[in-house]
Each structure stands twice: as C-alpha cells, then as structure tokens.
Amino acid sequence: MSNLTHFDAQGQAHMVDVANKASTHRIGVASGRIEMLPATLAIVQQGTAKKGDVLGIARIAGIQAAKKTSDLIPLCHPLALTRVAVDFEIEPHNNAIVCTATVETVGQTGVEMEALTAVQVALLTIYDMCKAVDRGMTMTGVRLLEKHGGKSGSFVAA
Numbered sequence: 001m002s003n004l005t006h007f008d009a010q011g012q013a014h015m016v017d018v019a020n021k022a023s024t025h026r027i028g029v030a031s032g033r034i035e036m037l038p039a040t041l042a043i044v045q046q047g048t049a050k051k052g053d054v055l056g057i058a059r060i061a062g063i064q065a066a067k068k069t070s071d072l073i074p075l076c077h078p079l080a081l082t083r084v085a086v087d088f089e090i091e092p093h094n095n096a097i098v099c100t101a102t103v104e105t106v107g108q109t110g111v112e113m114e115a116l117t118a119v120q121v122a123l124l125t126i127y128d129m130c131k132a133v134d135r136g137m138t139m140t141g142v143r144l145l146e147k148h149g150g151k152s153g154s155f156v157a158a
Contacts, residue, residue, distance in 0.1 A: 006075050015075050018108040026107060026149030028115035031100040032142030033091075034123045040134040041095050044126070051129045055088050058099070058129070062086035062122030066103050066114040076113050079105050084114070086122050099123055100145070112147050 005016050036044075044054045051057070063084045070078040083104040088097050101118035103111040123139045130137065147155040 013075065015077065016109070018077065021108040021151065023107050024149045026105050026110045027146065028103045028111040028113075028144065029100065029146040030112070030115035030119045030142065030144050031098060032119045032123055032139060033094075033096045033098045034126050034137055034139050035094065035096045036130065036137045037134045038095050040130050040137065041090070041092065041097070043133065044097065044130065045090060045092075049129055050132065054126055054129045055097075058088070058122040058125040059086045061125040062099065062101055062118040065121030066101065066111075066118040069114045069117045072117060073113055077109050079107055079109070079111065079114065081105050081111065081114065084118060086118055088122075097126060099126075110147055110150055112144050116142060116144060 006013055008014050043049050047053060063086055065072075066084045067081060070076040081103060083102070085102045087100050089100070090097055099119050099122045101115045101122070103114040103118060105111050119142055120139070123142070127137050127139065143157065144155070145157050
C-alpha cells in the first residue's frame, strides 16, 4: 500500500499531510455524459421541464458540489477554490448531454476530486429534474480529462 498516499505505513487510512508542499496554481478538468430519450432531450432543450431550467440548475448544483467535496469524500482537504465552471454540450445525435467542469485553486493540493464531484452532481441533478419522464437515463464516462500544477505536473487523458 506504500504507493497509495491515503494509507500510512501500517495500512491505516489518513489524510495526507500537505504542509510542506508548495502552493501552486492548480487546475482540474473532468467530464461525463448523461444519455436520455429523444423526447427528454427535447424537454431540456426547450426549457419546458416542470422543475424549471434543467441545465441552469444543474450548473449551480455542480458548482456547489465542487465547493462541498471535502464534506463528501472523507480524506479530501477543504480547499479555497478560485474558479468553478460547469459547462454543458448537447449532443442531439446521441440524445446526450456532456458536462465538463473546470476547477481552479492556488494551494498545496490539487482539485481533481472537486472537478469530478462537480460533474457527477450536475449529471445527477439533470437526472433528478427529468426522472418524471425518463427513469432510464444513463450517466457514463465520468473521468478526469486534465490536471495541472503541483509537483507531479500535468496530466492530460489520452
């Protein structure tokens, strides 16, 4: 378990000590998608969902989720985020909506978990707002696309 930073030498879970790490500008970008029936996508596009502006509310939910990540993921550090952007791309040919979250901070640890959490909660919010007409929606492909900053440098998914 020595390669897993959230476990100590005895194999016990712990919060990683970042006190000696340099504060750097850190960026995390994640994405995921939700697939739905064509009629459900039309409701989202036309803004006629009974609960309101689906993508607007999902955007706010994703931003809130990024800010609350350390409350949800036990060993995440609470971070002072400097930017959270949640964007959506509608793919009518796939009856899908792609969510991309970009999270930034200047700090001692990265924001990958915040970006991933923002995407998943935004997608869950779309599901919640549309489930009355389509319980078969599927969320797929949630993953880290990019990470920048810190000692380990940059990661860009293939």
